[in-house]
Amino acid sequence: MNTTDNLRKTIKTLVSEKKVDLFLGWEKGSLPLAATPLFVTTEEEADRAIFDVTCGNNLSIYFTKDKKQYADKKVGIAVKGCDARSVVLNILEKQIKRENVVIVGVPCNGVLDKKKVLAATEGREVLELMDNGDTVTVKGKGFELSLNRQEILSSSCHACIYPDAQEYDFFMGEARGEVPNEERVKEIVDFQNLPDSDRWEQTRVEYQKCIRCYACRNVCPSCYCNVCFVDQNDPKWIGSTCEYTDTVIFHVIRNLHVAGRCVECGACERACPMDINLLMMNRKVAMEVKDRFGDVAGLDIDGKPAMSDFKEDEKQKFIMG
Amino acid sequence: MxxxxxxxxxxxxxxxxxxxxxxxxxxxxxxxxxxxxxxxxxxxxxxxxxxxxxxxxxxxxPHSEVLYxxxxxxxxxxxxxxxxxxxxxxxxxxxxxxxxxxxxxxxxxxxxxxxxxxxxxxxxxxxxxxxxxxxxxxxxxxxxxxxxxxxxxxxxxxxxxxxxxxxxxxxxxxxxxxxxxxxxxxxxxxxxxxxxxxxxxxxxxxxxxGMAEPMDVNGLGEMLNNKYDEPVWEEVSAKCINCGACTFSCPTCHCYDIQDEGKGSSGKRIRIWDSCMFPIFTMEASGHNPRALSSQRVRQRVMHKYSYFPEKYGEFLCTGCGRCVTVCPVNLDIREVLKRINEYKKQGITNG
Structure with a gap:
């Protein structure tokens, strides 16, 4: 039985046995390159659930939307490895209760990045997509291409170490285990090794693209402040223009607000309508957190998030030099 | 010529x-x-x-324009x-x-x-x-x-x-x-x-x-007015994450905010794109927000385009460019929302 069939069966059981009031999954959307979130409350709706290379959305954002809309409900959720870490983080940060969530892990081989597919089709519109595992076939008017899966994966997937949910109630297939990933820090180290002026220039160019739509913030499961700092206007912390002097501040502060909380799912980067490389800075901060506090966000349900904990022996560079 | x-x-x-x-x-x-x-x-x-x-x-x-x-x-x-x-x-x-x-x-x-x-x-x-x-x-x-x-x-x-x-x-x-x-x-x-x-x-x-068959938009505005208080808005907005990608990529969305950036005795007044998708768009000084929920904000966007604007200016505030469809991070497709509303017409239900 493939993952999608398995997932549909599990959702049906959970719904029919009233183990959950609602199940969050993915279904085929109106466009071929992206699945769309599915909210299942009946057995019939469960038959629309899918899991494939287009299921990029991290569904745990919906726990904290509209001020914890599902706080009193039992909610089931389909998760990739990164999404599971978001659910765990939401639990550790007391946004949801473990006993109210049924976590269903799916075996993930990475999700696509729209811009990489469009680069492969040289901008031609894709009208149909098929996920064949190692390859992904895309069709459009007058063309059909078989793309190597690795070439179209989101940069977050290339950097992924934990493709499987570490915390789950059900798992739909075979877990891949930890993926040794020597190359994952290369982009970050290369950037670090640049002279200051080049780093600044690259940062400025990147964040200058921002149009302040906040898609990155709103798809981020770790961004759930009741009032975001950019929306506070008494006092006003930051300008709202798309001058880079404002946009850089927005992105750097968001970056620091998710330090030790970013699960590196890449949802921000895939959502960005302006193709800003948002992930590198977040991954750099995650590296720092791991190095200084030994913590990987959302990995351990019995742990404490790095920024909510203090150990006497932890490395404090800013004091000890 | x-x-x-x-x-x-x-x-x-x-x-x-x-x-x-x-x-x-x-x-x-x-x-x-x-x-x-x-x-x-x-x-x-x-x-x-x-x-x-x-x-x-x-x-x-422009996104940000200095007025003076x-x-x-x-x-x-x-x-x-x-x-x-x-x-x-x-x-x-x-x-x-x-x-x-x-x-x-x-x-x-x-x-x-x-x-x-x-x-x-x-x-x-x-x-x-x-x-x-x-x-x-x-x-x-x-x-x-x-x-x-x-x-x-x-x-x-x-x-x-x-x-x-x-x-x-x-x-x-x-x-x-x-x-x-x-x-x-x-x-x-x-x-x-x-x-x-x-x-x-x-x-x-x-x-x-080369274009797909259009949906019949006749009477869409009246249909929407009659559906203001229906649960359909919660249904269609469930996946919306309330970012402004749709409104900022839209060629017809034109809501803006005016902000002052001052320092000492000098400063400037700037007009900046705003989005009805943001909670702060309608936040009042008292702390009350008449559109606190995502469903209320999605409804506003749809109503403004296909009901309020036609009422005032005689045409829909949408040209069908499809940018909001392409850019939406959760594939909330405005065409599907309108088709969902139009279903009421097929059913012959027009009054609430």
């Missing part, structure tokens, strides 16, 4: 000619995405992209850098139509209650003197739905010159006197032949045939 033919080999000199009289904007690459950028030569122009990632509304209504600066000496309105009027090359019918809609809001005299007429000088300064060279779409995308409204792939509404891309040449036909006057000043093209006219007509009919 009738239709003229511009050999694509002469496109470069045409752009140079145009640049002598105008500040020229055209689709181009900006940081990997396509948007309308100021250009000086043919090389910077992207002739392939049909619907640019960002709409051209920013040319006339102030200090102890007084108030100063920033002056334009060059005195040249704006020419836009390559605007599609959906986008040129959107300018007509925005012009109803910013450009037309609105009678205020105190009998004063209001026109937005910042918009008018740029828009009134501009010349729009619009291009017909020969192969509309699957996300295009201009034919739902009063547009079409070869519609010339809102354009001053309509351009049909006939492979090796552009067939240009003046639509307004302004367009005719602009062409009169240039010489890179030749008169068109009877063949050219046939080709242009054929391209238009093929393009029209």
């Amino acid at each position: 009738n239709m003229v033919s511009l050999d694509k080999k002469k496109f470069g000199s045409f752009i140079l000619e145009l640049s002598a009289e105008y500040t020229v904007y055209a689709p181009g690459k900006a940081g990997g995405k396509t948007e309308f950028i100021p250009v000086e030569s043919e090389d910077e122009i992207d002739l392939k992209t049909l619907v640019t990632d960002l709409s051209p509304k920013g040319i006339f209504f 600066e102030y200090d102890k000496e007084g108030i100063r309105v920033p002056q334009k850098e060059t005195g040249k009027p704006i020419a836009v090359w390559g605007m599609r019918g959906c986008d040129s139509r959107s300018l007509l809609m925005l012009n109803k809001v910013f450009g037309s005299a609105i009678q205020m209650p105190d009998n004063k007429n209001f026109q937005d000088p910042y918009w008018k300064e740029k828009y009134d003197s501009s010349v729009i060279f619009g291009t017909g779409c020969n192969e509309p995308l699957s996300t295009c739905f201009c034919n739902w409204f009063e547009g079409g792939p070869h519609s010339s509404q809102g354009m001053d010159v309509f351009v049909a891309d006939a492979g090796d040449r552009f067939l240009m036909e003046p639509v307004t006197d302004k367009g005719r006057a602009a062409l009169d000043k240039m010489s890179s093209f030749t008169d068109s032949t009877e063949d050219d006219k046939t080709t242009a007509a054929q391209l238009a009919s093929e393009a029209q045939g």
